[in-house]
Amino acid sequence: MNYQKIFVAGHRGMVGSALIRKLQSSPNPPAEILTRTRDQLDLCDQAAVDDFFATEKPDCVLFAAAKVGGIHANATYPAEFGYENTAMAMNSIHSAYRHQTKRFLFLGSTCIYPRNAPQPIPEDSLLTSPLEQTNEAYALAKIMGLKLCQYYRQQYGVMFHSAMPTNLYGPGDNYHSENSHVIPGLIRRFHDAKLSGAESVTVWGSGNPRREFLHVDDLATGVLHLIQLSDPPDWVNVGTGTDLRIADLAQKIATVVGFQGKILQDTSKPDGTPVKRTNTDLINSTGWTPKIDLDQGLQSTYADFVANQETIRC
Numbered sequence: 001m002n003y004q005k006i007f008v009a010g011h012r013g014m015v016g017s018a019l020i021r022k023l024q025s026s027p028n029p030p031a032e033i034l035t036r037t038r039d040q041l042d043l044c045d046q047a048a049v050d051d052f053f054a055t056e057k058p059d060c061v062l063f064a065a066a067k068v069g070g071i072h073a074n075a076t077y078p079a080e081f082g083y084e085n086t087a088m089a090m091n092s093i094h095s096a097y098r099h100q101t102k103r104f105l106f107l108g109s110t111c112i113y114p115r116n117a118p119q120p121i122p123e124d125s126l127l128t129s130p131l132e133q134t135n136e137a138y139a140l141a142k143i144m145g146l147k148l149c150q151y152y153r154q155q156y157g158v159m160f161h162s163a164m165p166t167n168l169y170g171p172g173d174n175y176h177s178e179n180s181h182v183i184p185g186l187i188r189r190f191h192d193a194k195l196s197g198a199e200s201v202t203v204w205g206s207g208n209p210r211r212e213f214l215h216v217d218d219l220a221t222g223v224l225h226l227i228q229l230s231d232p233p234d235w236v237n238v239g240t241g242t243d244l245r246i247a248d249l250a251q252k253i254a255t256v257v258g259f260q261g262k263i264l265q266d267t268s269k270p271d272g273t274p275v276k277r278t279n280t281d282l283i284n285s286t287g288w289t290p291k292i293d294l295d296q297g298l299q300s301t302y303a304d305f306v307a308n309q310e311t312i313r314c
C-alpha cells in the first residue's frame, strides 16, 4: 500500500467494514487506519470535518459514509437523502483538498445514471436524460460528489476520483424490514416466514425489474485496486455485468433460506428502474474482475445473517 494513513469514512457500514477487513489483511497494510463513528464526527458538520482533516491529515480517504437505503427509504425521505449526502460529500472533498490529502476515492452508485440509460450502462451515459424518480435526491447528491472530485482533479491536479458500484450485498448489511435493499429485505422476510411456518411471502413490485448484484468483498478488492492506479478514470462502474429478474432473485433466496411456501407479488409497491446493468469494460480493462458468484454469495451472506442474529442491523 502506498499510503500511510487511510481514513475509512463509514467504517461501521457494510462497505466500510469490508474495506477495513481487506486493508487489515493486505500483504502491505497502511501504518494507520483512521476511523470515526457518526457520533464522533458528523460529516455533515463542515467545521468539525475541516478540523478533523487539519488535525489528522490522512493521505488517503476511502469515502464509504452516506445515508443509504433501498427503494422505499429513498422515495420516502428525499430531503434527508439529498441534504445529508450532499453535505457529507462537499465537506469531505473540500477539506481533503485544503489539507493535502493525496488520494480521495468517492463511492457513488449506479443509480446516478439515467432511468432509461442504454444497457449495459456505459460511464458516459451520465447526465444524458432524466433520473429514476424513486432515488433522484440520492442520485443528484452522488452526482455532485463525483463531479466535485473531477473538478478538483481537473483544476488543482489532486488525485480525487470515484467508483460507481452496482447494487451490493454481504455481511454487515442493513436488514430493516422496510428501509433495506432487496437482498437483506428478502433474506429477513423468508427467514422469519420459515421460522413462523407462514404459507407465503410477499415480494414488492411486479417481479419484472432486473438488477445486478455484487458481493461487498468484491467491491472492496475493486476499491483497493483503483487506489493503486496511477491514472484512474474519473468515475468507473464496479459490477459483474450480469443481472436477473427480481422474481428469480426471490426464488433463489427462498431456496437458500429453505422456505418452501408460496411467493406473492405486491404490485402496489414501486418497481423503480426497470433495468440497471453495468458495462464493466472499463474496470475490467484495468485488471479487476469480481470473484464471488451470486449463488455462493447468497449462501455465505445467509450463513452470516444466521450466525450474527444478535448484532445484525435492523
Ligand SMILES: NC(=O)C1=CN([C@@H]2O[C@H](COP(=O)(O)OP(=O)(O)OC[C@H]3O[C@@H](n4cnc5c(N)ncnc54)[C@H](OP(=O)(O)O)[C@@H]3O)[C@@H](O)[C@H]2O)C=CC1
Residues within 6 Å of the ligand: 009, 010, 011, 012, 013, 014, 015, 016, 036, 037, 038, 039, 041, 042, 043, 044, 063, 064, 065, 066, 067, 068, 084, 088, 107, 108, 109, 110, 164, 165, 166, 167, 168, 169, 172, 173, 174, 181
Ligand atoms: N448498499 C448498496 O447496495 C450500495 C452502496 N453504495 C455506496 O456505498 C457506500 C456505503 O454504503 P453501505 O456500506 O451500504 O451503507 P451503510 O448504511 O451500511 O453505512 C453507511 C455508513 O455511513 C456512516 N454515516 C452516515 N451518515 C453519516 C454522517 N452524517 N457522518 C458520519 N458518518 C455517517 C454510518 O456511520 P455510523 O455507523 O456511525 O452511523 C455508516 O457507517 C455509500 O456511499 C453508498 O452510496 C453504492 C451502491 C450500492
Ligand SMILES: C[C@H]1O[C@H](OP(=O)(O)OP(=O)(O)OC[C@H]2O[C@@H](n3cnc4c(=O)[nH]c(N)nc43)[C@H](O)[C@@H]2O)[C@@H](O)[C@@H](O)C1=O
Residues within 6 Å of the ligand: 069, 070, 071, 072, 074, 109, 110, 111, 135, 138, 139, 166, 167, 168, 178, 179, 180, 181, 182, 183, 185, 186, 203, 204, 205, 209, 211, 246, 269, 270, 271, 272, 273
Ligand atoms: C443500490 C440502489 O438501491 C435502491 O435502488 P433499487 O435498485 O431500486 O434497490 P432495492 O434493492 O431497494 O430494490 C430493487 C428491486 O427489488 C424490489 N423488491 C422486492 N422486494 C423488495 C424488498 O423487500 N425490499 C426492497 N428494498 N426491494 C424489494 C424493488 O421493488 C425493486 O424493484 C436505491 O436506493 C438506489 O439509490 C441505489 O443506489
